Amino acid sequence: MTNSWMGPRKLGLLATVAPLSMLFAAPALAQSVPAANQNAEANAQVAQGAEQADAGTGGDIVVTGSIIRGADVGPSPVSTITAENLDVRGINTVQAGIQALASNNGPALTNSFTANGAFASGASSVSLRGLSTNSTLVLFDGLRAAYYPLSDDGTRNFVDLNTIPDDIVDRVEVLRDGASSSYGADAIAGVVNIITKRSVKGVMGRAEAGISQRGYNANQRVSLTAGTGDLDEQGYNAYISGFYYRAEGVRASQLPGPFNSSDERGICSNRTGTLVCGPNGIANGLDQNNQYTNGFAIGTPNFYVRPADATNTTALGRYQLLNPAAGCLTGTPYNPTAAELALPANATAPGTVCQVDNQRLYGNITPDIERVGGSARFTAKIGDTSEAYLQVNFQQATTSYTGTPTVIRANAPAGILFPQFSTSQNPTPAIDPNSGILALPVYVCPRTTVGACTATNGTLNPNNPFAAAGQVARLVGALPNSFESTRTRSRVYRAAFGINGTIFDDVDYRFDATAMHTDLRLEQNGYVYIQHLLDVIKDGSYNFVNPGLNSQATLNYLTPSNITNDSSDLLQAQFTLGKAIMTLPGGDLRVAVGGSIFYEAIDAPSANSDENGPTQRYFRLNAFGTSGNRTVSSAFYEVNAPVVDQLTLNASGRYDHYSSGQSAFSPKFGAIFRPIRQVALRGTYSRGFRIPSFGEANALPTTGYVTQQLSSIPAEFLRQYSINPGASQICSAATPQFCSAYISNYSIGQTTLASQNLEPEKSRSFTAGIKVDPVRGLSLTVDYFNIRKTGAITTPDLSPAIAAYYAGGAIPTGFEVIPDAVDVNNPTATPKIAFVRSQLINAQTIKSEGIDFGINGFYDFGSFRWNTNLNASLILELSTTVDGVRQTYVDTLGNFNLTAGSGTFEWKGNWVNTFDFGDFALTGTVNYTSGYDLSAMDQGDAYKDCGQAPAYFGCRVKSYITADANASFKVNDKFTFYVNVLNVFNRLPPIDPVTYGAYLYNAVQGGDGIFGRQFRAGAKFNF
Template identity: 75%
Template sequence: MMTSISLTKKALLLAAATPFAFAMATPAFAQQATPPEQNGVRSGDVAEQNQTTGEEIVVTGSIIRGTDVGISPTTTLTTENLDSRGINTVQAGIQALSSNNGPALTNSFTANGAFAAGASSVSLRGLSTNSTLVLFDGLRAAYYPLSDDGSRNFVDLNTIPDDIVERVDVLRDGASSSYGADAIAGVVNVITKRKFNGISGRAEAGISEDGVNANQRLTLTAGTGDLDEKGYNAYISGFYYRSEAVYQRDLPAPFNSDNETGICSNRTGTTQCGPNNIANGLDSAGNLNGFAIGTGNYYVRPANAANTVATGRYQLLNQAAGCLNGTPYNPTAAQLAQAVNATTPTTVCQVDNTNKYDAVTPNLERFGGSARFTAKVGDSSEAYLLVNFQQSSSNYTGRPATIRANAPAGILFPQFSTSQNQTPALAAGSSVLALPVYVCAARVNCGPTNGTLNPNNPFAAQGQVARLVGALPDTVTSNATRSRVYRAAFGLKGTVLNDIDYDFNATAMHTDLRLKTNGYVYIQHLLDVIADGSYNFVNPGLNTQAVRDYLSPENITDTSSDLYQAQLTLQKSLATLPGGDLRLAVGGSIFYEAVDAPSANDDYNGPTQRYFTLNAFGTKGNRTVSSAFAEINAPILSVLTLNGSGRYDHYSTGQSNFSPKVGAIFTPARQLTVRGTYSRGFRIPSFGEANALPTTGYVTQSLSTIPAAFLAQYGAGCSVATPTGCPTYLTSYSIGQTTLASPNLKPEKSRSFTGGIKIDPIRSLSLTVDYYNIKKTGAITTPDNSPAIAAYYAGAAIPTGFEVIADAVDTNNPGARPRIAFVRSQLINADTIKSSGIDFGINGAYDFGPVKWTSNLNASYIIELSTTIDGVKQRYEGTLGNFNLTAGSGTFEWKGNWLNTFDFGDFALSSTVNYTSGYDLSATDQGNDYKDCGLAAAYNNCHVKSYITVDANVNFKVNDRFSFYVNALNVFDRLPPVDTVTYGAYLYNAVQGGDGIFGRQYRAGVKFGF
């Protein structure tokens, strides 16, 4: 395998040079003007295209229309390009951008506990989802009502109306001088069709070779009218898209099981293999790996009436029925004698939770419709009205609902228990739930005179309570989101007073998001059914649906967001310079944005009036932003153009900012272009950062970060060197990083510059190299919590500004000090974040008689992604960090794709090579040194391998009106490399692996047009 990977890398590098070398070696071949690059169009290429078609030039990143000097580097995705690559949604095409890195939010995160469930977002330059601005036709869009990681505002890519998209311009440069906040890393501008005439559509379906990830797509568009001849054009369009959920059990090993013993490494000098994390399973030495309670079974243990002293071991509540979920196993006497199994039952239930319950991706369904009317107004103006509706839904099922847990993210209340003859409440000295001796309808002060012996408590006759652990055997959790987006846009543009061009645009967008959860235990209702005996714990299958619904009532939370914007731009030619017209544009904008996302699990009515484990995040806010901006474009010479722009934004919440930008482009010869920009930008604190309820993200905890003295209390055999001697309580858990909002946060500020060259050695070949360097100051972040974690484990005082909250006690070691559950701290303006790198592009088009070959290669290399806190720099490129930005999805140094298409006229064959580099299992914000392998367990290699896939597409043109195509994705059936640390997917990195986790896939479809 190592050899094949190395060869593939070499082949990719050779392939990158092929178009250039081939062109240099064959100058006699027919040459033609380079067509617009299908995945890397530069601004100048767009200008050249539009000059031949007569369309108005619209440049992303500029408010001046009618000219384009290509100062800022831009990538353009066209629908034709996505078809050639076998990509069937615009969202997926944006995620595949070489400049999209690290903290991107993919649809697969929806089924893995994402705060922003049901959404997808882009992260240019690895600077996270809140530093990339997404626009529709140059206008802002409403935020997704739920924030990424509970703090970052972003626009959901799933709201893009795929069926009417003309192209997507990706400006890889700061653009606050044109668009205001959030455009620090770049801009994604979705351009919709201005006009359409006739009828067109498509129908397609796909599935993996293993029979999973089935998906279907339907589109239909109809239009009439001619703007030039009739003065109007109108079209309507609709689409439907569906993708079936995939579960871990559908995948091959090792991604389909909690048993990781097949993952081995000899990096420590001896071969070591991963743990068997199957609940109540055996490790490689035959030891029971602790007593796991989350298996969909009930276990009980006798305790005195006050529930302060327990005796004996746990046992299955209904021993005659055995395991309600899983396979029974009877531990040997030697296994039970181990310290970590002090309370383990003589019969345990072995359950592979990952295999049985966990989802890879959710069920996805999207449909919507659009309508646009465009008309000439008089001799010099044009108006349009565009309306859209789209609904996106996702759902998946999870694990059995828990009946014992810490407070959900961010909300604090003591762990609870029940004791005899009193309301199930907070009993001192115990954090273990218990079934009382007596039950009664009143639920309080139950005793022999007003109640009956508890039929669920096998120890009731002896006057003992039954400590209860486990998860609901008859109920699994389920999660669903339904997003409805309503958008309207109006525009009027033209010329007044003979030489002043005006452009007025207005938009309104509303997002209505409904979150629906089922199966989660409502705490007070759990206490109720325990006290009155109405829930049958002994035989859960006998419970009525009404009882189950009372214990786990459906939770529906409605959230929304809004955006209203109006913008006017005026421009005029001031003079004629040697290189062309000196043009000035000025404008103003006002927009209102709001988010209303109440908590799905607040504790306003008390600590038990809520659900176990549901996140408590919630936020609400609104603001109005007034802006003024200007831009001047000066072609000083025929070979030199200067450009300057600036924008002032004022927020009703008190913040203001001025963002300038200057740039130049120099063309000393037709074959050579040199360009550069310098700009300043800003990011306004999000609603979640400024005024939200506490929110928590989870970080996998490595055993190596826990001091030996702390481990020793869990048994003499528990150490970093012998992790198999430690309970899974320590070897498999995550720490919650709870973030508290702050209304005093200031805007993040940025400065960025780019410098690039474009070489056109012949008209059929173009090479581009662009350097970027972005620096954010006052970056909003959670303070480094590693000192607080270290202090807790060492028994020292917790540093000021942090609060460490202990987890529930280990069932097997109730006397030991528990692990950490949450570390709380408040957001601050502290970091300096730097991102720098180089983008490469090679694009060629060649005619070989009846065959036309086009080749487009795009690659991005991150030189540095770092944060500086209190003068200490932490670097992340090529590692899993920054966890504050990426939640551990990593920063890839290299990412790229190479598309080749051979067009034979009625037949076209395309192939795309996709590459994402590997990374070190470390992160400096987790207490590691740079690339020190600090997060890798002994059974892991330090470095996660690079990932390469190849896709193919074949298109057959039957006639001018009809064609069909076949996609083969991941042709060589390459699965993502194993990563046991990354959060958001099981044993692989969802951002690196993408849809490759499904293996080889096929898709076929038909397209028609009349």
Template identity: 75%
Template sequence: MRKFYSVRDNLLASTIIGSALLLAAPAFAQTAPTAPVANGPTPPAAASQAGATETASAEDLDEIVVTGSIIRGTDTGISPVTTVTTENLEARGINTVQAGIQALSSNNGPALTNSFTANGAFAAGASSVSLRGLSTNSTLVLFDGLRAAYYPLSDDGSRNFVDLNTIPDDIVERIDVLRDGASSSYGADAIAGVVNVITKRQFVGVSARAEAGISQDGVNANQRVTLTAGTGDLDDQGYNAYISGFYYRSAGTFQRDLPAPFNSDNLTGICSERTGARECGPNNIANSVDANGALSAFAIGTANFYVRPANAENTVASGRYQLLNPGAGCLNGTAYNPTAAQLAQANNVTAPTTVCQIDGTQQYDMVTPNLERFGGSARFTATIGDNSEAYLLFNFAQSSTDYTGRPATIRGNAPAGILFPQFSTSQNQTPALAPGSAVLALPVFVCAARVNCNATNGTLNPNNPFAAQGQVARIVGALPDTVTENSTRSRVYRAAFGLKGTIFDDVDYDFNATAMHTDLRLKTNGYVYIQNLLNVIADGSYNFVNPSLNSQATRDYLSPENVTDTTSDLYQAQLTVQKSLATLPGGDLRLAVGGSIFYEAVDAPSANDDYNGPTQRYFTLNAFGTKGNRTVTSGFAEINAPILESLTLNASGRYDNYSSGQSNFSPKIGAIFSPIDQVTIRGTYSRGFRIPSFGEANALPTTGYVTQSITSIPNAFLAQYGAGCSQATPNGCPAYLTGYSIGQTTLASPDLEPEKSRSFTGGVKFDPIRNVSLTVDYYNIKKTGAITTPDNSPAIAAYYAGADIPAGFEVIADAVDTNNPNARPRIAFVRSQLINADTIKSSGIDFGINGAYDFGPVKWTSNLAASYILELSTTIDGVKQRYEGTLGNFNLTAGSGTFEWKGNWLNTFDFGDVALSTTVNYTSGYDLSAQDQGDDYKDCGRAEVYNDCKVKSYVTVDANVNFKVNDRFNFYVNVQNLFNRLPPVDTVTYGAYLYNAVQGGEGIFGRQFRAGAKVSF
């Protein structure tokens, strides 16, 4: 992806925690069933409300899989682990594991949500987690403790991650979230933590589910169906086999389906009084008239064609633009005839006497894509002899997304070229690689040969209304009859095998192997292919005057379908052995050692390369792509020493060697101390690393777009566009300068070093009675040599000032402004190479309160989880940029920023046959500033005058009611966003329109209803 800690936030967080303590207070005086803890079992009430669940046998308890440790056995609790069961998700009304992971309180900052797919994400069709705000590539996602293949496309074209949409929801037992560095156990990418998805070991019987949901406004319809069947009992029969399948669908939602202001380009309803006077937003509907009667700068991208005459050489234009076919009027939008005064405005000197007003957001844009997922799993597990067990697991999952965009442009840049960094069309339909090239023009003559057309070998151009006068027609606009379409289809195939047991009476072994292949097809339609555009202009085969008369074959020629197939693979084998070395006062001194080898590969060719020339590509489609593979061999060990009953020490280390030439040793130590039964103190210290991704080390150029505020453009530069154009009077500037984005083109580097990290945690767990548990954990992570693009602000400033561009940067100018062809163009792209430079620090506190109480006929459980970020910062050349509570890291998060507080509080009241659950979700507000955009910390630097300085906090309440009809059948009804609270308005964040997709989530759909039924026998 490419936004002041307040008293109010503190009070709200304190109120939530205090309320939980007050509600749990009755339990302090009495006993109750075992309470859930951060790394403990499912609470009885949650299990009951969700229907029948499996419980672990006594034998199973000795085989606990401890995420973050290679020693199998009873969890020591040294590292902070959050366990989320599927029953917990059901109690909260969350119907996919992907959504459950996104809702984690420790997930923050540059997380990648499904909604971002419809907003131009590089890794379209995917979802990923970002623990501690350290981005998607610093959180390791595992399946049953084994690595998974990367999604073939990279986040921002550079960061590898595992797509959460590939998780087979129906067979997931629980999700363990290790909130601590874990490179000593798992190797690279585990800097911020680990998400370990653990599947069911066995299943007996048949279980089926069907559910459907929709918002009260009739949008975001979704359906889910699952079926699981299994036979055999491992304890009694020595085997278990089960198969499972699922189907899930979520309908896409358009912006026009949302309430105001999220459904329109008209921002006049967004107002603020922070300047002392009431200021309201602009009417950004293309070619609109503001409250003062002024016409906004002439907008050409309205899916209509406008032309303006110029001499045959296309060097001198005259007169105003006009609709290419005035008789047909506006093919899209509403016609408006500006007054003489409006046409006389400085920014409308070439505006046509009839303009087309169009609300692009309302007419075209989508909030979320159409999403469809289905798949199946099969597992066979068997005991071998008296003390061994083996399993074989197969998974298949297909995830598809599709969404439509805006009309395809016929004039623009083809970004991030591989051999040719920029292309813009010129008057003679040949590539103009130098800045300041002329505007695309319809020639006087057209001919079949397409070159050197004249009166002898051709005919007057029927698309050019000025051809008879020997003039070319400069043409601007977008295709009136074609919108862009994007779709992804990801197929994941995975097999896993495991064998564990005991040999030589006291040596435990655990062997696991996995193979995973991802096949992703990326398909786009409606994007203009440059050479084909030049061809139809030159031979006259495309009817620009009346596009409705074009055949489908002609449309397909101009914007041919683009299909790109990408793949990723991972193959891994791992063996661990462990043995008790001695008996200490607190228990067995255990040593585990192991080795691993895995191969990973990504083959993601460019969807828009220019290998065959600068015109053999599409407008606006990125050229990013990468290909690479590597083999990693590892050795690791861990020792767990219960020195006393109250004190356990733990140490582990891992050495990884990459075939690409890098290697790293990752140590970790930890201790847990219980001076009394009710108090536990724990802490860890570790070092970790992140290997450069394939996208960072060996990728084609990638371009991400960052919105450019006119206030960051010097007045000296703006003045050339007219005396009325300045930072103080942006309405006097052409649309060419207002609200545009700079393309930041990133070049990979094979010389990058691994990022290094050190982290430590310290926490206290307080159990006043067996039914109530309170935890407080502090974490502190420091990453050095972080891979980043250099700060491009000096290069941008140099271009605006007309000075030499600093070394290491290339600034590429945009096509000229059609209204000011003699003015210096704005910036199109800034190119630079990735480097190891930054130091990133993340620190904060996690809070957890878990309690259970039996009132007799009613069982109550309460689970609160909250995270507070003390600091998230990047130090560049000795200068620290802080992001917590602001929109930063702006470029990395698409302006979604870093929230200081995030948490949820689940309460379940189980009456036996009926269970009621409510969840309060809270995300704090943030200041509209970002130090990586040149602002001071929390200085309101990104806010417009019609914005308050701070986006408000966001609180929603979800409710779920489960009805147990009998032991085999139950049904449930849940309401998401019970009080119909829409996310607070954010006009700066660009990952979604007018709201923060990470903060708001599915709250943008308002109140939603879902009903379902489960049957088991």
């Protein structure tokens, strides 16, 4: 990648300078370019939106963020990723290359989140400057793209990076500066502009395959592109391209420890002054002393029952395996001793418990991913001064994974009271309709039975071992032969047309239009439909005693497929005119104006609506859903004034009006000053905005879950969940081994309510940079950025409501705290919190400040060439302020609301070195992401107070360094073979016991490092 604020260069030029130029390289190497090539570049044509040039052709050059033709010098910092950059680093998708950007920080959405319950399942997105996925604008050839139909965290709209047609991408330009003055909404943190090839001659393709050293994460990629015609000689070019990509999903059981087991007893710390080791998270597992003291875990895929009176109001004994003869259907049986059963925590435990390691059996790291697509483009000269193109793209991306066993809820979830033994055909309950505890009745009847099911019209329930005694059987467990699974299939259709050139001898024009449609099919299986569960309990049609004997039809009725068809659309047309209006001492004063109109829409119905009643829905599926559309009309301008040879000034602005009633004007000013040839200074000042997303304005209530650490729960509240208080085994943050499983595995649902009264977020940003070329072949850059968003849309700080609940006080206005079901093992304890509800508001100020560093060196030693590139980003501040209260997050795990608990890394960067011997080249890359303190001020912590760290872990997650290697062998001008070794030293990510996007590691910090050492080999051809 080239970091530049002098504007992007033709790929042909990059190839001349450094055929193996690095990803994340520093500024352009103008001093290394022969004069003839510099002159050729100076004559390049520039137009709105995207560089159309590719290697071997002489097409246009466009600076992302500018509509001025010929403005090959821009005041904003631009990083360029070329196809060669990706190859040289062993990165086989553009999506992965964008995720590796040093400026991509914190709340990026990676593919690994899909396998861990992400709202936007199946998608990937970028987050420049740590400002979340909704503040980075993604363009295709300078034109807007349709949003992914599902929103990140149920609120943030973004463009899915998995929809990029990899093999026709010429390069990606990343504008690391606010760009609302050119593109409108969402460009607060920067712009990612994906630029496709202008022309292709001949036939080219590749085939490659890879796998990790441990034998998982197998991946394959094949592609073929063919083109004909020469734009300069024949006046046209046409090409078609197709590709197939597949990556095998990885299960937790395939990883080494500790990532492959729920048992965390091997993770220990003496931070508190006493050696404390982690809990045994294996359901019904033993403690540090190999004793069964942690209470009865009811959610394993084994059915247990407990007798209760006929009205289901009083329990009459312990739990027991529903089918003792069958033993544990899942897991390892353990028979607690009499002393263990006598512990208060085990008051309801059965004589045989099943120990189930959920992480080892069911944990996922990444989903199965499969992509296939095709593209075609036709480009033609129109007369002597114009050029037109038509491009069409199709891409299908499929992700799938299988998760935990099908869950039933033994206690009615918040908002639902099980109407016991009623059915969809006969809604009259037989017993107390307010009972919140699931139970198997004494008698079963056909679903058509009217009224109560009794001895007169029913038969004794064969699933209830207590039926003969007239007792109901309270039921807990999960289905041992059914599993929850999710599959997404995204189909993206895109067409673009454009014409550009010169009219009236000196007026530059450009017209572009695009249409894009995303069709997303979300299929979820293995989730219990609540009313159907009550149905099969009522009529006894599901065999709980021997689940394996149930027919597929019965399973399908209990867990019907939930298929949701979501879509998004984008239509855009824009036109620009430009002209040199006078000559200044430094060159032509150029002015450009333009207009744009686009339509965007999302239709994402809820996958789990409760409109038909609280039981006409599924357990565990989120109710998120949204729909909406709007039309945006825009007018924009730009003036570029080279006042003198040493000073160029630039000004631009854009006015956007939304059919939903909002409007915004976004100005920008920039300057470049060159006191001497070797030094250039530049700076920008701009204002921007972000329109409220469809999810923020129109969505159904959305719930995300945040892990509640024991250290953040008041001691007096925790004491209620001590497993044996009489023996001084008191539950506390320092002694988690003495806490019941109910409170140890504690997540609070943060339910967000949309609001149509939200205003656009506003931003102010400025940059300042210096580029120094001290000697030929060496360039240094330092770029400072400062972004401030006001009126940022946020969920109010929930900590006051949570603290009030713990203290037994009044809940603050604007919040609703919904308690969870009572802990069946601690029925007298105050229930933990299930959900906190609040409405989105414009109340936050967010500030992001930092420095980018770049070094690019190129040296020719005769027998070989050495290219070295160092790129790093330092975050100085990422903070939020609400009602005058400032919270800061750099070098911590927060902000949870903004970064989804992925952390704000102070440093991120890489160093790439290539040694090119002609037919053989060797590249090494070192990647670095800094560690962070386990605290987050939006979770009630003080800054860097270690507030989220459990007692068995230190205060900090370590930094993470990996190294990659790539070797390429040029057989001849037509064939090249290459071998990649990723994560050469087999370093796994550092342990993080708090981050919830993955188990025991940070998926954003760790990335693909969790796979360990990987190998990939392939061949490229070109005829």
